[in-house]
Amino acid sequence: MALTYNQLSAITEKKFIPKAVDNIFSSNALLQRQLKKNLLKLDGGDSIIQPVIYAKTSAGGWYSGYDTLDTDDNEQITAAELQWKQAYANISISRLEELKNSGDSAKINLVKTKVQIAEKTLKDTLGTGLYSAGTTAKSISGLRVIVTGTGTTYAGISKTTYSWWRGQVDSTTTTLLITVMQGIWGDCSIDSDRPTVVVGTQDNYDRYYALLQPQQRFMDSETAKGGFSNLLFNGVPFIVDSHCPTGYIYFLNENYLNLTVHQDENFRFEPFQKPTRQNAATAKIYWAGNFMCSNCRMQGVLSAITA
Numbered sequence: 001m002a003l004t005y006n007q008l009s010a011i012t013e014k015k016f017i018p019k020a021v022d023n024i025f026s027s028n029a030l031l032q033r034q035l036k037k038n039l040l041k042l043d044g045g046d047s048i049i050q051p052v053i054y055a056k057t058s059a060g061g062w063y064s065g066y067d068t069l070d071t072d073d074n075e076q077i078t079a080a081e082l083q084w085k086q087a088y089a090n091i092s093i094s095r096l097e098e099l100k101n102s103g104d105s106a107k108i109n110l111v112k113t114k115v116q117i118a119e120k121t122l123k124d125t126l127g128t129g130l131y132s133a134g135t136t137a138k139s140i141s142g143l144r145v146i147v148t149g150t151g152t153t154y155a156g157i158s159k160t161t162y163s164w165w166r167g168q169v170d171s172t173t174t175t176l177l178i179t180v181m182q183g184i185w186g187d188c189s190i191d192s193d194r195p196t197v198v199v200g201t202q203d204n205y206d207r208y209y210a211l212l213q214p215q216q217r218f219m220d221s222e223t224a225k226g227g228f229s230n231l232l233f234n235g236v237p238f239i240v241d242s243h244c245p246t247g248y249i250y251f252l253n254e255n256y257l258n259l260t261v262h263q264d265e266n267f268r269f270e271p272f273q274k275p276t277r278q279n280a281a282t283a284k285i286y287w288a289g290n291f292m293c294s295n296c297r298m299q300g301v302l303s304a305i306t307a
Contacts, residue, residue, distance in 0.1 A: 002102075002104060003104050003107055003108075006271070006272075008107065008108075008111060008272055008281075009269075009271030009272045009283060010271075011108060011111070012091070012111055012115065012269065012272075012283065013269045013271070016111065016112055016115040017115065017267070017269045017285065020115050020116065020118065020119035020122075020285075021119075021267045023119050023123070024119055024122050024123045024126065024267075028123060028126065028127040028130070028241060028242075028243060029199065029239045029240060029241040030127075030130055030197075030199055030239075030241045030243075030244075030252075031126055031127055031130060031259070033197060033254065034130075034254070034257065034258075034259040035259065037254060038254055038257055038258045038259060039258070039259055039261065040258040040259070040260045040261070040292070041260075041261055041262070041263040041266065042260060042261070042262055042263065042289075043262075043263050043264075044262070047081050047082060047083050047084065048081065048082040048083070048084065048260050048289075048290050048292060049079050049080070049081055050079065050080040050081075050082075050155065050258075050292050050294050051077055051078075051079055051294075052077065052078050052079060052080050052157070052165075052294055052295070053076060053077055054076065054077070054078060054162070054164045054165075055074060055075060055076045055164075056076070057074065057076065058070075058072065058074040059071055059072050059073070059074070078157070079156075080154075080155030080156060080157055080292065080293075080294065081155055081156045082141060082155050082260075082290040082291075082292055083290070084262065084288050084289065084290065085129075085138060085139060085140045085141075085288065085289065085290050086138070086265075086286070086287070086288045087122065087125045087126065087129070087286075087287045087288075088284050088285060088286050088287070089118035089119070089121040089122045089125070089284065089285045090118065090121075090282060090283075090284050091111070091114045091115060091117075091118050091272075091282065091283040091284065091285070092114070092280055092281070092282045092283075093110065093111070093114065093272070093280060093281050093282075094278075094279065094280040095279040095280060096279075097110060098110075098281075118285055122267075122285065122287070124243075126140075126287070127241070127242070127243035128142075128243050129142055129291070130142050130143060130243065130259075130291060131143050131144055131241075131243055131244060131245055131248075132144060132145065133145060134152070140289065140290045140291045141154060141155070141290060141291055142291060143250055143252075143291075143299075143301070144245065146167065146257075146291070146293045146296055146299060147167035147168075147169065147250060147252075147296065147299040147300065147301045148166070148167055148169060149166050149167065149169045150166065154293070154296065155292070155293075159296070164297055165296050165297070166296060166297065167188075167296045167297070167299045167300060167301060168184055168187035168188040168251075168297075168299065168300035168301070169300070169301055169303065170183070170184055170300075170301070170302050170303070170304075171303045171304055172304060173302060173304060173305065174304050174305060174306050174307055175305070175307045176204060176207045176208060176211065176249075176302075176305045176307070177211070178211055180302065181198075181208075181233060181249070181251075181302070182234075184251055184300040184301070184302055185233070185234060185251055185300070187300055188251055188253065188297070188298050188299055188300035189298075190298070193253065193255075193298065194234070194236075194253065195234075195236060195251040195252055195253050195298075195299075195300065196236055196252065196253055196254045196255065197236055197237055197238075197239060197252050197254060198233050198236060198237070198238040198239070198249060198250065198251055198252075199238075199239055199240075199241050199244055199249070199250045199252060200238065200239075200240065200241075200244055200248065200249040200250070200305075201240065201241075201242075201244050201245075201246060201247070201248065201249075202240050202242070203246075204247070204248075204249050204305050205231070205238060205239075205240045207305070207307075208231060208233070208238055209231060212231065245303075247303060247304050247305050247306055248301060248302070248303050248305070249301065249302045249305055250299070250300070250301050251299070251300035251301065252299055252300075253295070253298040253299060255298075256293055256294045256295035256298055256299070257291070257292070257293050257299075258291075258292045258293075258294075259289065259291055259292075260289045260290055260291070260292050261287065261288065261289035262288045262289060265286050265287060265288035265289075266287065266289075267285055267286070267287055268285070268286045268287075269283065269284075269285055270283055270284045270285075270286065271283055
């Protein structure tokens, strides 16, 4: 008996979609790390709210004996707010394709191919979104919004007005040197609170490789398990992400970065349906969330490295 669309949906969701999602995760180095270590699932809300600490307690310090102690309060906490962003990938099968692939096995193989195409679409959508510059209103907020100096607003907080919300940016240095990397590293470090990963293009990864002596080349085993080659800088992995913009090297503290997703729209598969005006069937994979940073000050970037 030939497969119905209900059966085809069940097979797709059970056999192909989990594999597609796994491939999406492992196809983007930064995305893989976020999903493994920093994925935050929420159950709803009009928007995504992140409390942000921006000041110390002003009432405190040394005292002696019967000194009067200051009990005044001061503003210390605000909130960063991001809107939900949505992404999807479509899987369509026309009646003509169905006829050409009429056997049940042929249908399953056709669907598998279509899922692979959807997988690549989602991979590019999410991978590009992590580095977005805020020019696409419907996209998630990316690193080119998060790691900026003055002149931008991220999560409702102006980087021009509030210096504590600015990233550490070097947009003038064009030649990669260890001292340059160490400079931006130091700018986004406070004591032991330091970047946890360095991300760049293949060209800049190669430039860093060329700077190192052979005995200094080490790999981070955890990142290597995901299939990504990497070197270390100050003990953290320097990894390549094909979606990273040309000339950029990011120094990221992932303790303050969360890929936030709605728990009910985390690569949700919508079964095949037949539109009333087309001789075809379509299914979709849906995602909803955003990329939240709770401390832009601890993120850094070299944005003009070309030599």
